[in-house]
Amino acid sequence: xxxxxxxxxxxxxxxxxxxxxxxxxxxxxxxxxxxxxxxxxxxxxxxxxxxxxxxxxxxxxxxxxxxxxxxxxxxxxxxxxxxxxxxxxxxxxxxxxxxxxxxxxxxxxxxxxxxxxxxxxxxxxxxxxxxxxxxxxxxxxxxxxxxxxxxxxxxxxxxxxxxxxxxxxxxxxxxxxxxxxxxxxxxxxxxxxxxxxxxxxxxxxxxxxxxxxxxxxxxxxxxxxxxxxxxxxxxxxxxxxxxxxxxxxxxxxxxxxxxxxxxxxxxxxxxxxxxxxxxxxxxxxxxxxxxxxxxxxxxxxxxxxxxxxxxxxxxxxxxxxxxxxxxxxxxxxxxxxxxxxxxxxxxxxxxxxxxxxxxxxxxxxxxxxxxxxxxxxxxxxxxxxxxxxxxxxxxxxxxxxxxxxxxxxxxxxxxxxxxxxxxxxxxxxxxxxxxxxxxxxxxxxxxxxxxxxxxxxxxxxxxxxxxxxxxxxxxxxxxxxx
Ligand SMILES: [Zn+2]
Numbered sequence: 383x384x385x386x387x388x389x390x391x392x393x394x395x396x397x398x399x400x401x402x403x404x405x406x407x408x409x410x411x412x413x414x415x416x417x418x419x420x421x422x423x424x425x426x427x428x429x430x431x432x433x434x435x436x437x438x439x440x441x442x443x444x445x446x447x448x449x450x451x452x453x454x455x456x457x458x459x460x461x462x463x464x465x466x467x468x469x470x471x472x473x474x475x476x477x478x479x480x481x482x483x484x485x486x487x488x489x490x491x492x493x494x495x496x497x498x499x500x501x502x503x504x505x506x507x508x509x510x511x512x513x514x515x516x517x518x519x520x521x522x523x524x525x526x527x528x529x530x531x532x533x534x535x536x537x538x539x540x541x542x543x544x545x546x547x548x549x550x551x552x553x554x555x556x557x558x559x560x561x562x563x564x565x566x567x568x569x570x571x572x573x574x575x576x577x578x579x580x581x582x583x584x585x586x587x588x589x590x591x592x593x594x595x596x597x598x599x600x601x602x603x604x605x606x607x608x609x610x611x612x613x614x615x616x617x618x619x620x621x622x623x624x625x626x627x628x629x630x631x632x633x634x635x636x637x638x639x640x641x642x643x644x645x646x647x648x649x650x651x652x653x654x655x656x657x658x659x660x661x662x663x664x665x666x667x668x669x670x671x672x673x674x675x676x677x678x679x680x681x682x683x684x685x686x687x688x689x690x691x692x693x694x695x696x697x698x699x700x701x702x703x704x705x706x707x708x709x710x711x712x713x714x715x716x717x718x719x720x721x722x723x724x725x726x727x728x729x730x731x732x733x734x735x736x737x738x739x740x741x742x743x744x745x746x747x748x749x750x751x752x753x754x755x756x757x758x759x760x761x762x763x764x765x766x767x768x769x770x771x772x773x774x775x776x777x778x779x780x781x782x783x784x785x786x787x788x789x790x791x792x793x794x795x796x797x798x799x800x801x802x803x804x805x806x807x808x809x810x811x812x813x814x815x816x817x818x819x820x821x822x823x824x825x826x827x828x829x830x831x832x833x834x835x836x837x838x839x840x841x842x843x844x845x846x847x848x849x850x851x852x853x854x855x856x857x858x859x860x861x862x863x864x
Contacts, residue, residue, distance in 0.1 A: 467495050471505060479662040481572070481595060483513035516594040519601050521579050522817040524593075526603035526807065526828040527846065528674075528775075531611065531620050532556050534636060534648040536856035538619030545618060547862040551834040555854040559650065562831055563657055565847035566602070567664050573654075574601040575669040575734060579817070580824040582772050582804040588822055593666065604671035605775060605807070605828060606650045607738055611683040613701035621648040623683020625720075626727045631655065635683075655731055665732060673728070674738035674775035677764040684721035687763050690714055721767045729769070736773035737803070740764065744780035745794050753794060757801055772804045775828070779809025787820050799823070811835060814845050837861035 470493050477486035487509050496502045533539040533555040540546055554562075574593055578601070581589050593601050611623055621634035627645060632655055634648035647653045650671070658665045680686040685705065689697045691714040693706065706712060725735065739745070740760035745753040765771070776782075782794035788806075790796045798806075799822060810816050810827030818825040829835070835842065837860065840849035 463495055466493070467499050467501060470495070470502065474505065474509075476662050476668075478509050478512065480665055480668050481516065481599075481663075482667045483509045483516075485667075487513075512596065513594075516596050519593045519595055521590055521593070521819075523815050524574065524579060524601050524603060524817060524826075525815045525845070526605065526826050527831050528605040528607060528809075528828045529554050529559065529650055529831060530607055531609060531615070532559050532649050532653075533619055534621055534634075535619030536854065538617065540856060540858050541618075543618070545614065546858070549618065549833075550858060550861050551864060552830065552832045554832050555856065556648070556653070558836075558852045558854045559653065561852035562847050563654070563664075565851065567657075567661055569846075570599045571602050571664075571846070572599050572666050573604050573664060573670055574666040576603055576672060576773055576805050576807075576824070576826070577734070578666060578669060579603075579826075580805065580819070586799065586804065586822050588804050588820065588824055590819060595666070599663075601666060603826065603828075604654070605674055605736070606671060607674045607775065607777075608676060608742070609649070609651075609673050609682055610676055610679050612679050613699075613705060621683070624649070624651060624724050624728075626724055630727065632724065632727055632731060651728065651733065658732075668732045670732040670734075672734040672736050672773060672775070674736045675764055675768065676738045676742045676777070677740040677760050678742070680717070680721070681764055681767055682721055682724050684717045684724075685712070686714075686718050686721050686767060688759075690717070718767065725768050734773070735768035735771050736775045736805075736807075737764065737771060738775050739777050742777040744776070744778045745782050746780065750793055750797070754797060757798065761801065770802060772802055773807070774798060774803040774805070775807045776809075779828075779830075781806070781808040781825075785816075785818075787818065788823055788825070795823075811839070811842060833857055833861045834864065 470490055474486040474489045477483070477489065487506050490496055490502050490506050490509075493502065496506075530553050533549060533553050536555055539549045539553065539555075572595060577591075578593050579591060581591050583589065595601060609624070611620060616637075622637050622643070623635055625633055625635055625645070627633045631652070633645050633652050636644050636646065636648050638644055647656055651673070654670055658668075658670065662668075675681045677687055678689075679702070680690065685702075689702060690706065690712070698706075729735075737757075737760050740756045740763065743753065743756050745756075748756065782788070782798070783792055788795040790799075804823050806823060806825045807828050808825070809830060811829045813827070814829070816825075816827030829843075831843065831846070836849045836853060837857075843849055
Protein backbone atom coordinates (compact mmCIF):
# COMPACT_ATOMS: atom_id res chain seq x y z
CA UNK A 383 0.00 0.00 0.00
CA UNK A 384 2.69 2.49 1.13
CA UNK A 385 4.93 1.47 -1.76
CA UNK A 386 2.20 1.80 -4.28
CA UNK A 387 1.43 5.37 -3.13
CA UNK A 388 5.09 6.27 -3.32
CA UNK A 389 5.38 4.85 -6.85
CA UNK A 390 2.36 6.89 -7.94
CA UNK A 391 3.90 10.04 -6.47
CA UNK A 392 7.16 9.40 -8.35
CA UNK A 393 5.24 8.80 -11.58
CA UNK A 394 3.24 12.04 -11.18
CA UNK A 395 6.42 14.01 -10.45
CA UNK A 396 8.06 12.48 -13.49
CA UNK A 397 5.11 13.39 -15.71
CA UNK A 398 5.05 16.95 -14.35
CA UNK A 399 8.78 17.23 -14.98
CA UNK A 400 8.44 15.93 -18.51
CA UNK A 401 5.56 18.35 -19.25
CA UNK A 402 7.60 21.25 -17.90
CA UNK A 403 10.53 20.15 -20.07
CA UNK A 404 8.33 19.98 -23.17
CA UNK A 405 6.83 23.42 -22.45
CA UNK A 406 10.27 24.96 -22.02
CA UNK A 407 11.47 23.31 -25.22
CA UNK A 408 8.43 24.55 -27.14
CA UNK A 409 8.79 28.12 -25.87
CA UNK A 410 12.42 28.19 -26.98
CA UNK A 411 11.58 26.62 -30.31
CA UNK A 412 8.71 29.03 -31.07
CA UNK A 413 10.74 32.08 -30.12
CA UNK A 414 13.63 30.97 -32.26
CA UNK A 415 11.31 29.88 -35.11
CA UNK A 416 9.41 33.17 -35.37
CA UNK A 417 12.58 35.17 -35.36
CA UNK A 418 14.14 33.13 -38.15
CA UNK A 419 10.97 32.87 -40.27
CA UNK A 420 11.30 29.13 -40.14
CA UNK A 421 7.62 28.63 -39.32
CA UNK A 422 6.44 30.85 -42.08
CA UNK A 423 8.51 29.10 -44.63
CA UNK A 424 7.57 25.72 -43.26
CA UNK A 425 3.86 26.54 -43.34
CA UNK A 426 3.93 27.76 -46.88
CA UNK A 427 5.95 24.82 -48.02
CA UNK A 428 3.54 22.48 -46.33
CA UNK A 429 0.54 24.09 -48.04
CA UNK A 430 2.26 23.97 -51.40
CA UNK A 431 3.17 20.36 -51.00
CA UNK A 432 -0.34 19.42 -49.92
CA UNK A 433 -2.35 21.41 -52.46
CA UNK A 434 0.08 21.99 -55.29
CA UNK A 435 -1.05 25.63 -55.20
CA UNK A 436 1.65 28.18 -55.93
CA UNK A 437 2.99 30.11 -53.02
CA UNK A 438 1.94 33.60 -52.38
CA UNK A 439 5.09 35.46 -53.02
CA UNK A 440 5.77 38.61 -51.11
CA UNK A 441 7.84 41.07 -53.13
CA UNK A 442 10.36 41.81 -50.41
CA UNK A 443 11.01 38.15 -49.81
CA UNK A 444 11.47 36.39 -53.14
CA UNK A 445 11.78 32.65 -53.15
CA UNK A 446 13.81 30.67 -55.63
CA UNK A 447 11.98 30.24 -58.99
CA UNK A 448 10.19 33.61 -58.88
CA UNK A 449 12.36 35.11 -61.54
CA UNK A 450 11.59 32.21 -63.86
CA UNK A 451 7.87 32.56 -63.20
CA UNK A 452 7.93 36.28 -63.95
CA UNK A 453 9.83 35.71 -67.15
CA UNK A 454 7.26 33.15 -68.23
CA UNK A 455 4.39 35.55 -67.50
CA UNK A 456 6.04 38.26 -69.53
CA UNK A 457 6.53 35.82 -72.39
CA UNK A 458 2.86 34.80 -72.39
CA UNK A 459 1.83 38.48 -72.23
CA UNK A 460 3.94 39.10 -75.29
CA UNK A 461 2.33 36.05 -76.90
CA UNK A 462 -1.19 37.32 -76.30
CA UNK A 463 -0.24 40.79 -77.55
CA UNK A 464 1.09 39.13 -80.69
CA UNK A 465 -2.15 37.15 -81.00
CA UNK A 466 -4.15 40.35 -80.56
CA UNK A 467 -2.16 42.07 -83.31
CA UNK A 468 -2.73 39.13 -85.67
CA UNK A 469 -6.44 39.07 -84.84
CA UNK A 470 -6.78 42.79 -85.46
CA UNK A 471 -4.95 42.51 -88.77
CA UNK A 472 -7.13 39.62 -89.87
CA UNK A 473 -10.32 41.56 -89.16
CA UNK A 474 -9.04 44.82 -90.64
CA UNK A 475 -7.74 43.05 -93.76
CA UNK A 476 -11.29 41.99 -94.66
CA UNK A 477 -12.49 45.62 -94.39
CA UNK A 478 -9.57 46.76 -96.51
CA UNK A 479 -10.21 44.00 -99.08
CA UNK A 480 -13.79 45.28 -99.29
CA UNK A 481 -12.52 48.82 -99.99
CA UNK A 482 -13.64 50.02 -96.55
CA UNK A 483 -10.17 51.41 -95.83
CA UNK A 484 -11.34 53.95 -93.26
CA UNK A 485 -13.05 51.26 -91.20
CA UNK A 486 -9.87 49.16 -91.34
CA UNK A 487 -7.77 52.16 -90.26
CA UNK A 488 -10.14 53.12 -87.45
CA UNK A 489 -10.21 49.56 -86.15
CA UNK A 490 -6.43 49.22 -86.07
CA UNK A 491 -5.91 52.64 -84.49
CA UNK A 492 -8.42 51.82 -81.76
CA UNK A 493 -6.22 48.98 -80.49
CA UNK A 494 -3.82 49.76 -77.64
CA UNK A 495 -1.08 47.75 -79.40
CA UNK A 496 -1.14 50.25 -82.28
CA UNK A 497 1.28 52.72 -80.66
CA UNK A 498 3.96 50.11 -80.14
CA UNK A 499 3.47 47.80 -83.13
CA UNK A 500 5.32 48.69 -86.35
CA UNK A 501 3.28 45.95 -88.04
CA UNK A 502 -0.01 47.71 -87.26
CA UNK A 503 1.44 51.10 -88.17
CA UNK A 504 2.62 49.80 -91.54
CA UNK A 505 -0.80 48.32 -92.17
CA UNK A 506 -2.48 51.67 -91.54
CA UNK A 507 -0.02 53.41 -93.85
CA UNK A 508 -0.73 50.88 -96.57
CA UNK A 509 -4.52 51.26 -96.12
CA UNK A 510 -4.19 55.02 -96.34
CA UNK A 511 -2.17 54.73 -99.55
CA UNK A 512 -4.74 52.36 -101.08
CA UNK A 513 -7.56 54.66 -100.00
CA UNK A 514 -5.85 57.68 -101.56
CA UNK A 515 -5.36 55.76 -104.81
CA UNK A 516 -9.13 55.11 -105.21
CA UNK A 517 -11.28 57.20 -107.51
CA UNK A 518 -14.99 58.01 -107.43
CA UNK A 519 -16.94 55.95 -109.95
CA UNK A 520 -19.53 57.90 -111.99
CA UNK A 521 -22.91 56.88 -110.54
CA UNK A 522 -24.70 56.93 -113.89
CA UNK A 523 -22.19 54.34 -115.12
CA UNK A 524 -23.30 51.64 -112.71
CA UNK A 525 -25.03 48.63 -114.18
CA UNK A 526 -27.65 46.55 -112.37
CA UNK A 527 -28.24 42.87 -113.12
CA UNK A 528 -30.90 40.56 -111.77
CA UNK A 529 -31.87 36.92 -111.58
CA UNK A 530 -34.93 34.94 -110.65
CA UNK A 531 -34.84 31.83 -108.47
CA UNK A 532 -32.05 29.59 -109.79
CA UNK A 533 -32.73 26.15 -111.23
CA UNK A 534 -31.15 23.45 -109.11
CA UNK A 535 -32.30 20.39 -111.06
CA UNK A 536 -32.34 20.99 -114.83
CA UNK A 537 -34.10 17.69 -115.59
CA UNK A 538 -37.04 18.71 -113.42
CA UNK A 539 -37.27 22.32 -114.69
CA UNK A 540 -36.89 21.33 -118.34
CA UNK A 541 -39.22 18.32 -118.24
CA UNK A 542 -41.64 19.43 -120.93
CA UNK A 543 -44.46 20.46 -118.59
CA UNK A 544 -46.48 23.64 -119.00
CA UNK A 545 -43.97 25.68 -116.97
CA UNK A 546 -40.86 24.70 -118.92
CA UNK A 547 -41.09 27.58 -121.42
CA UNK A 548 -41.27 30.21 -118.66
CA UNK A 549 -38.35 28.71 -116.77
CA UNK A 550 -36.32 28.54 -119.97
CA UNK A 551 -37.02 32.22 -120.68
CA UNK A 552 -36.61 33.92 -117.30
CA UNK A 553 -34.63 31.54 -115.09
CA UNK A 554 -30.92 30.79 -114.86
CA UNK A 555 -29.36 27.46 -113.87
CA UNK A 556 -26.87 27.18 -111.00
CA UNK A 557 -23.89 26.33 -113.29
CA UNK A 558 -24.79 29.34 -115.47
CA UNK A 559 -25.02 31.58 -112.42
CA UNK A 560 -21.70 30.39 -111.02
CA UNK A 561 -20.00 31.00 -114.35
CA UNK A 562 -21.52 34.47 -114.73
CA UNK A 563 -20.44 35.52 -111.22
CA UNK A 564 -16.92 34.12 -111.67
CA UNK A 565 -16.55 35.88 -115.02
CA UNK A 566 -17.81 39.18 -113.63
CA UNK A 567 -15.47 38.88 -110.66
CA UNK A 568 -12.54 38.14 -112.99
CA UNK A 569 -13.38 41.31 -114.92
CA UNK A 570 -13.22 43.42 -111.76
CA UNK A 571 -16.93 43.76 -110.96
CA UNK A 572 -17.76 44.57 -107.34
CA UNK A 573 -21.23 44.36 -105.79
CA UNK A 574 -22.51 47.65 -104.40
CA UNK A 575 -25.78 48.55 -102.72
CA UNK A 576 -28.33 50.97 -104.13
CA UNK A 577 -27.70 52.73 -100.83
CA UNK A 578 -24.04 53.16 -101.76
CA UNK A 579 -25.24 55.15 -104.76
CA UNK A 580 -27.64 57.46 -102.95
CA UNK A 581 -28.66 58.62 -99.54
CA UNK A 582 -32.31 58.95 -98.65
CA UNK A 583 -32.64 61.65 -96.02
CA UNK A 584 -35.11 61.96 -93.16
CA UNK A 585 -36.98 64.76 -94.98
CA UNK A 586 -37.45 62.57 -98.08
CA UNK A 587 -34.78 64.25 -100.16
CA UNK A 588 -32.29 62.03 -102.00
CA UNK A 589 -28.65 62.91 -102.61
CA UNK A 590 -25.80 61.26 -104.49
CA UNK A 591 -23.20 59.32 -102.60
CA UNK A 592 -19.68 58.47 -103.65
CA UNK A 593 -18.40 55.01 -104.51
CA UNK A 594 -14.62 54.92 -104.46
CA UNK A 595 -12.76 51.99 -105.97
CA UNK A 596 -9.21 51.13 -107.00
CA UNK A 597 -8.24 51.15 -110.67
CA UNK A 598 -9.62 48.12 -112.51
CA UNK A 599 -12.64 47.63 -110.25
CA UNK A 600 -16.17 48.52 -111.37
CA UNK A 601 -19.34 48.57 -109.32
CA UNK A 602 -22.59 46.81 -110.17
CA UNK A 603 -25.87 46.22 -108.35
CA UNK A 604 -27.20 42.70 -107.96
CA UNK A 605 -30.84 41.85 -107.33
CA UNK A 606 -33.05 38.80 -107.31
CA UNK A 607 -36.80 38.80 -107.86
CA UNK A 608 -39.58 36.68 -106.41
CA UNK A 609 -37.59 34.75 -103.83
CA UNK A 610 -40.88 33.29 -102.60
CA UNK A 611 -40.46 29.73 -103.88
CA UNK A 612 -44.01 29.92 -105.20
CA UNK A 613 -46.31 26.92 -104.93
CA UNK A 614 -46.36 26.37 -108.71
CA UNK A 615 -42.60 25.71 -108.70
CA UNK A 616 -42.87 22.73 -106.37
CA UNK A 617 -41.40 19.59 -107.90
CA UNK A 618 -39.79 21.56 -110.73
CA UNK A 619 -36.21 21.47 -109.48
CA UNK A 620 -36.06 24.63 -107.33
CA UNK A 621 -35.08 25.05 -103.69
CA UNK A 622 -37.86 24.90 -101.13
CA UNK A 623 -36.89 27.78 -98.84
CA UNK A 624 -34.02 29.68 -97.23
CA UNK A 625 -32.96 28.69 -93.74
CA UNK A 626 -30.33 29.60 -91.16
CA UNK A 627 -28.28 26.49 -90.43
CA UNK A 628 -26.65 25.50 -87.13
CA UNK A 629 -23.53 27.54 -88.00
CA UNK A 630 -25.62 30.66 -88.56
CA UNK A 631 -25.11 30.42 -92.34
CA UNK A 632 -27.90 30.95 -94.84
CA UNK A 633 -28.69 27.83 -96.82
CA UNK A 634 -31.49 26.35 -98.88
CA UNK A 635 -33.48 23.23 -98.25
CA UNK A 636 -34.30 21.04 -101.22
CA UNK A 637 -36.91 18.32 -101.32
CA UNK A 638 -35.32 15.28 -102.95
CA UNK A 639 -37.11 12.72 -105.11
CA UNK A 640 -37.24 10.21 -102.23
CA UNK A 641 -38.88 12.73 -99.88
CA UNK A 642 -35.71 13.49 -97.93
CA UNK A 643 -34.52 17.08 -97.47
CA UNK A 644 -31.03 18.18 -98.29
CA UNK A 645 -29.47 21.44 -97.12
CA UNK A 646 -27.08 23.35 -99.37
CA UNK A 647 -26.30 26.29 -101.63
CA UNK A 648 -29.19 25.88 -104.08
CA UNK A 649 -29.97 29.51 -104.87
CA UNK A 650 -28.38 32.93 -105.25
CA UNK A 651 -28.13 34.04 -101.62
CA UNK A 652 -26.06 31.13 -100.22
CA UNK A 653 -24.06 30.89 -103.47
CA UNK A 654 -23.06 34.55 -103.19
CA UNK A 655 -22.38 34.22 -99.46
CA UNK A 656 -19.97 31.38 -100.21
CA UNK A 657 -18.38 33.27 -103.10
CA UNK A 658 -17.78 36.36 -100.95
CA UNK A 659 -16.28 34.24 -98.20
CA UNK A 660 -13.70 33.11 -100.76
CA UNK A 661 -13.50 36.50 -102.51
CA UNK A 662 -14.24 39.24 -99.96
CA UNK A 663 -13.25 41.89 -102.51
CA UNK A 664 -16.40 41.07 -104.51
CA UNK A 665 -18.56 42.89 -101.92
CA UNK A 666 -18.06 46.65 -101.53
CA UNK A 667 -18.02 47.35 -97.77
CA UNK A 668 -19.51 43.86 -97.35
CA UNK A 669 -22.69 44.84 -99.18
CA UNK A 670 -24.41 42.14 -101.23
CA UNK A 671 -27.54 42.06 -103.34
CA UNK A 672 -31.11 43.20 -102.86
CA UNK A 673 -33.98 40.73 -102.76
CA UNK A 674 -37.25 41.91 -104.34
CA UNK A 675 -40.15 40.21 -102.58
CA UNK A 676 -43.81 39.87 -103.38
CA UNK A 677 -46.10 38.85 -100.54
CA UNK A 678 -49.07 36.88 -101.85
CA UNK A 679 -47.56 33.47 -101.20
CA UNK A 680 -45.28 34.60 -98.39
CA UNK A 681 -41.55 35.25 -98.51
CA UNK A 682 -38.34 33.23 -98.76
CA UNK A 683 -40.30 29.97 -98.87
CA UNK A 684 -42.39 30.69 -95.76
CA UNK A 685 -46.17 30.97 -96.10
CA UNK A 686 -46.44 34.18 -94.14
CA UNK A 687 -49.24 36.01 -95.92
CA UNK A 688 -52.36 36.79 -93.92
CA UNK A 689 -54.52 34.48 -96.08
CA UNK A 690 -52.69 31.44 -94.66
CA UNK A 691 -53.93 32.64 -91.26
CA UNK A 692 -57.43 33.93 -92.06
CA UNK A 693 -58.04 31.20 -94.68
CA UNK A 694 -60.60 33.54 -96.15
CA UNK A 695 -62.42 31.39 -98.76
CA UNK A 696 -62.79 34.17 -101.32
CA UNK A 697 -59.08 34.95 -101.24
CA UNK A 698 -57.51 31.48 -101.09
CA UNK A 699 -56.11 30.20 -104.38
CA UNK A 700 -56.28 26.53 -105.36
CA UNK A 701 -52.55 26.23 -104.59
CA UNK A 702 -53.02 27.71 -101.14
CA UNK A 703 -56.01 25.49 -100.37
CA UNK A 704 -54.04 22.42 -101.45
CA UNK A 705 -51.06 23.52 -99.34
CA UNK A 706 -53.17 23.99 -96.21
CA UNK A 707 -54.90 20.64 -96.76
CA UNK A 708 -51.56 18.89 -97.23
CA UNK A 709 -50.14 20.55 -94.08
CA UNK A 710 -52.73 20.15 -91.31
CA UNK A 711 -50.09 21.05 -88.67
CA UNK A 712 -49.23 24.35 -90.36
CA UNK A 713 -48.42 26.91 -87.64
CA UNK A 714 -48.74 30.45 -88.99
CA UNK A 715 -47.05 32.24 -86.08
CA UNK A 716 -44.10 29.89 -86.21
CA UNK A 717 -43.85 30.38 -89.97
CA UNK A 718 -43.61 34.15 -89.51
CA UNK A 719 -41.05 33.71 -86.73
CA UNK A 720 -38.81 31.56 -88.92
CA UNK A 721 -39.07 33.91 -91.91
CA UNK A 722 -38.09 36.82 -89.66
CA UNK A 723 -35.06 34.93 -88.36
CA UNK A 724 -33.89 34.25 -91.93
CA UNK A 725 -34.44 37.88 -92.98
CA UNK A 726 -32.50 39.09 -89.93
CA UNK A 727 -29.61 36.73 -90.67
CA UNK A 728 -29.56 37.85 -94.31
CA UNK A 729 -29.37 41.51 -93.35
CA UNK A 730 -26.47 40.65 -91.02
CA UNK A 731 -24.74 39.09 -94.02
CA UNK A 732 -25.10 42.25 -96.11
CA UNK A 733 -28.36 41.55 -97.98
CA UNK A 734 -31.16 44.06 -98.41
CA UNK A 735 -34.85 43.78 -99.24
CA UNK A 736 -37.12 45.60 -101.67
CA UNK A 737 -40.80 45.50 -102.47
CA UNK A 738 -41.62 43.74 -105.73
CA UNK A 739 -45.27 44.72 -105.04
CA UNK A 740 -47.41 42.37 -102.94
CA UNK A 741 -49.30 40.80 -105.82
CA UNK A 742 -46.65 41.03 -108.58
CA UNK A 743 -48.57 43.84 -110.23
CA UNK A 744 -47.99 46.46 -112.90
CA UNK A 745 -49.30 49.57 -111.08
CA UNK A 746 -50.52 51.53 -114.09
CA UNK A 747 -52.26 48.51 -115.66
CA UNK A 748 -53.72 47.60 -112.26
CA UNK A 749 -55.02 51.09 -111.46
CA UNK A 750 -54.42 53.58 -108.67
CA UNK A 751 -56.90 52.26 -106.08
CA UNK A 752 -55.75 48.67 -106.56
CA UNK A 753 -52.13 49.79 -106.28
CA UNK A 754 -52.91 51.49 -102.98
CA UNK A 755 -54.49 48.28 -101.65
CA UNK A 756 -51.59 46.19 -102.96
CA UNK A 757 -49.00 48.45 -101.38
CA UNK A 758 -50.80 48.36 -98.06
CA UNK A 759 -50.78 44.56 -98.18
CA UNK A 760 -47.02 44.57 -98.77
CA UNK A 761 -46.51 46.94 -95.85
CA UNK A 762 -48.78 44.83 -93.60
CA UNK A 763 -47.51 41.36 -94.54
CA UNK A 764 -43.94 41.67 -95.78
CA UNK A 765 -42.42 44.72 -94.08
CA UNK A 766 -42.92 43.24 -90.58
CA UNK A 767 -40.65 40.36 -91.66
CA UNK A 768 -38.03 42.18 -93.74
CA UNK A 769 -38.07 45.51 -91.92
CA UNK A 770 -38.78 48.82 -93.66
CA UNK A 771 -37.41 49.43 -97.12
CA UNK A 772 -37.32 52.47 -99.38
CA UNK A 773 -36.72 50.41 -102.53
CA UNK A 774 -39.40 49.38 -105.01
CA UNK A 775 -38.35 46.96 -107.75
CA UNK A 776 -41.26 46.86 -110.17
CA UNK A 777 -42.70 43.54 -111.33
CA UNK A 778 -42.93 42.75 -115.07
CA UNK A 779 -40.18 45.35 -115.54
CA UNK A 780 -42.97 47.89 -115.33
CA UNK A 781 -42.66 51.50 -114.20
CA UNK A 782 -45.00 54.30 -113.21
CA UNK A 783 -43.60 56.73 -115.74
CA UNK A 784 -41.66 56.79 -119.00
CA UNK A 785 -37.95 57.76 -118.93
CA UNK A 786 -38.78 61.37 -118.05
CA UNK A 787 -38.33 62.41 -114.41
CA UNK A 788 -40.93 61.55 -111.77
CA UNK A 789 -42.91 64.47 -110.43
CA UNK A 790 -45.39 64.81 -107.59
CA UNK A 791 -48.06 65.29 -110.25
CA UNK A 792 -47.79 61.56 -110.92
CA UNK A 793 -50.28 60.15 -108.38
CA UNK A 794 -48.49 56.77 -108.26
CA UNK A 795 -45.17 58.40 -107.46
CA UNK A 796 -46.73 60.78 -104.99
CA UNK A 797 -48.47 57.92 -103.15
CA UNK A 798 -45.46 55.54 -103.18
CA UNK A 799 -43.15 58.33 -102.05
CA UNK A 800 -45.49 59.07 -99.13
CA UNK A 801 -45.37 55.36 -98.26
CA UNK A 802 -41.59 55.57 -97.93
CA UNK A 803 -40.31 54.49 -101.36
CA UNK A 804 -37.50 56.62 -102.80
CA UNK A 805 -35.51 54.21 -104.98
CA UNK A 806 -37.23 52.65 -108.01
CA UNK A 807 -35.99 50.02 -110.45
CA UNK A 808 -37.47 48.94 -113.75
CA UNK A 809 -36.03 46.61 -116.39
CA UNK A 810 -34.07 48.02 -119.30
CA UNK A 811 -31.83 45.59 -121.11
CA UNK A 812 -31.31 47.92 -124.06
CA UNK A 813 -28.42 49.80 -122.43
CA UNK A 814 -25.73 48.78 -120.02
CA UNK A 815 -26.54 51.53 -117.53
CA UNK A 816 -29.52 53.74 -116.85
CA UNK A 817 -29.60 55.86 -113.70
CA UNK A 818 -31.76 58.89 -112.99
CA UNK A 819 -31.57 61.16 -109.95
CA UNK A 820 -34.35 63.48 -108.82
CA UNK A 821 -34.46 65.66 -105.74
CA UNK A 822 -36.45 63.01 -103.93
CA UNK A 823 -35.76 59.73 -105.75
CA UNK A 824 -33.27 57.62 -107.65
CA UNK A 825 -34.23 55.33 -110.53
CA UNK A 826 -32.17 52.59 -112.11
CA UNK A 827 -32.74 50.21 -115.01
CA UNK A 828 -31.95 46.52 -114.55
CA UNK A 829 -30.74 43.85 -116.94
CA UNK A 830 -32.08 40.29 -116.90
CA UNK A 831 -29.38 37.62 -117.05
CA UNK A 832 -31.63 34.74 -118.04
CA UNK A 833 -32.19 32.19 -120.79
CA UNK A 834 -34.01 34.62 -123.02
CA UNK A 835 -31.35 37.32 -122.96
CA UNK A 836 -28.46 34.87 -123.27
CA UNK A 837 -30.07 33.10 -126.22
CA UNK A 838 -31.31 36.08 -128.20
CA UNK A 839 -28.94 38.92 -127.27
CA UNK A 840 -25.57 37.52 -126.17
CA UNK A 841 -23.84 40.62 -127.57
CA UNK A 842 -25.81 42.78 -125.12
CA UNK A 843 -24.04 40.98 -122.27
CA UNK A 844 -20.49 41.34 -123.59
CA UNK A 845 -19.54 43.92 -120.98
CA UNK A 846 -20.40 41.39 -118.25
CA UNK A 847 -19.50 37.88 -119.39
CA UNK A 848 -19.10 35.54 -122.34
CA UNK A 849 -22.42 33.76 -122.88
CA UNK A 850 -20.82 30.76 -124.58
CA UNK A 851 -18.83 30.06 -121.44
CA UNK A 852 -21.81 30.38 -119.13
CA UNK A 853 -24.46 28.65 -121.25
CA UNK A 854 -25.86 25.43 -119.76
CA UNK A 855 -26.29 22.78 -122.46
CA UNK A 856 -29.16 21.27 -120.48
CA UNK A 857 -31.25 24.26 -121.57
CA UNK A 858 -33.63 23.30 -124.42
CA UNK A 859 -33.28 25.38 -127.60
CA UNK A 860 -34.61 27.42 -129.13
CA UNK A 861 -35.58 29.33 -125.99
CA UNK A 862 -39.26 30.13 -126.67
CA UNK A 863 -39.96 33.62 -127.91
CA UNK A 864 -41.85 35.99 -125.61
ZN1 LIG B 1 -41.04 39.22 -110.62
